[in-house]
Amino acid sequence: MPGSLTRLQRYYLLYTGGFILFVAALALLEDHGMPPRWIGYSFLIFTISMYAVIGIMSRTSDVSEFYVAGRRVPAFFNGMATGADWMSAASFIGLAGTLYLSGYQGLAFVLGWTGGFVLVALLLAPYLRRFGEYTIPDFLSARYGGNAIRLVAVGAAILASFVYVVAQIYGVGVITSRFVSLQFEIGVFVGLAGILVCSFLGGMRAVTWTQVAQYLILIVAYITPVAILSWNVTGNPVPQLVYGKVLQEVTHLEERLFHSPAELEVRQLFRERADLYAQKIMQLPDSLNHERDQLSSQINQLKATDAQMKDIVALERQRRELPHDPEQARARWETAMFSAVDRSKPPIHHAEAFPGETEAERDILRINFLALVFCLTVGTAALPHVLVRYYTTPTVRQARESVFWSLLFILLLYITAPAYAVFAKYEVLAHLAEIPITKLPSWVAAWAKVGLVAIEDINGDGILQLAELSLNPDVIVLATPEIAGMPYVVSGLVAAGGLAAALSTADGLLLTITSALSHDVYYRIVRPGASTQFRLVISKSLLLVVAVLAATVAAQKPGTILSMVAWAFSIAGSAFFPALVLGIFWERATRAGALAGMVVGVLLSIYYILRVEFDSIPWLGLSGFRMEPWFHVQSTSSGLFGVIAGFMTIVVVSLITRHDPRSATFLRTIRVQSGAGQR
């Protein structure tokens, strides 16, 4: 019915209106003295119970509903759900911070994470939808035949998705502990509950409709604070349009501040500190003993003269906190040295592309930028939890249209993130630099207390120099409401948005892992005769097990797992992209070729990450295998080599193996719509 709204659209309009009313009511209550803590709780309870209501309303006992939402999701809503599915806690909280810290270089994420959807639209989505089964391993197995490739695909899907889902649950723990002051571990299990209410009863169907709801919250929460900040700074509430002017201002400030004598002095002091640490590391273990002796003699001296007890205790604590052995000393001093080296470097201009002293340095940055864009695009087009969303539309045409909507909804966030970064940088350069430390705005102290902002007055002049300030990337989005002087309710809104981003992505990932195990391994390989009812029981139990497992891992606060997320793109890209694309566009690709290509791609990616990133794996008894990166490419872009090797392997092996005539029949069904050719 043109002109009038569908039932779904009415529901979500009502829901959005309800949410805005809820926020307005809280703002009013805050005005009347409601404490911030209660505002945090209200957001947490309100949003999670909303998701629970949607989750319960969408409960299902139908296999097709559980895996692909009954293929009844209209393009527009599938786009929104994909947006929420795609944008994780890292996009919501981390991206703006990365852009703040690395300026133009950070835009590789913006380009890569959006450009990937062009590949999805042109190369994958319509064909996956026309094939119309349940999972990505399903597709590969139908195209190439056999269960071996299904198992390899399941393994790669789980490898890429599990670290990712752990990072999301970790993100939930961080958000809840910061905004409603729950203990981190409790926050993780609140997150687990939030994820399960969306997916346990209703599978993909429930996940889809909660993701739409979560998208609406996360986009409102992301855009509101920066719009208000933009209004404050420029008088125009559309930050995406006006931040060019602010960027110009930032460049002027940079030119003035970067070379001021005080900045140069501070950087020199940091350089000296780095040299000192380097010397101490070189002279291990003597330097450690020397330091301990020095402290001991100082303590004895103080004890001899009747000095204040306080000073003696302080020195004794210092001695206690010295590294226990040379190993520990090396690790600790290296970290300190690298951080000092970082701060001694001249800062980069925000808008400058590939900044470097020499042409060679610039070329390294350029190569890494392009390599990262490549890995992120290909990874985006190969992450199973995103691709599987295009199984859920009613028709092929709607699948194509829904990629358009997906990108549009994702774009809204990604064109806002650079504006966040520029406004934050303006705030820092204009209102923090060269200000006496005692007179800094109050948000600095508030976030210093949680350890996200650190200030060290190394030259002791009582004035903040840029190099003396270090910001954790997360603080940019989290602190913007305070920077703009907004009431706490806006901070609560941001927390709710971050929560929505983390929960929606976790749901999609969890479902991918579950369906890989229950559908591909159990139903397709172990027991093809299982009844539908029993398959659902298996799916739901596995969902529970995987979710609890992921939450348990997240509760350990694994530091390395967060950096592993970046590798998930490379691994997924090199596992799936070549096999999927050649499978659709090259009839001659064979089973042996695809299998070899997937295995070679993934192994090469992992090999490169291991050898560039680590020097030893103690529990395998390997050590000293660190190598120089190829073409200076960082380990996060290992997929560059994995994907190229994957393509080459598939082509070579396919050409030397006999090709299966059945692939022609399969390709006819997925390339050409039913009906074409019969006329």
Add this chain to the structure above:
Amino acid sequence: MTSSDAYWRRARRLTFLLLIFWLLVTFGLTWFARDVNEIVILGFPLGFYIAAQGALVIYLAIIWWYNRCMKKLDAEFGVEEG
């Protein structure tokens, strides 16, 4: 040549043309970001602007154009969704 072959050929040609255009925008323009940055529009250095907004809008336009052509192609070959 059957008409289903013709349909696939044309879909494939469209895909490859758009893919090449996408490659040029994503990697070609970005390679020269330093030089392009000399130009300033709306206060943005152009290279920065392309990576932060311009390319994204072009991506959207590529998908829109692809959908439009495919819809026409479907109609021309009498393909109705089953």
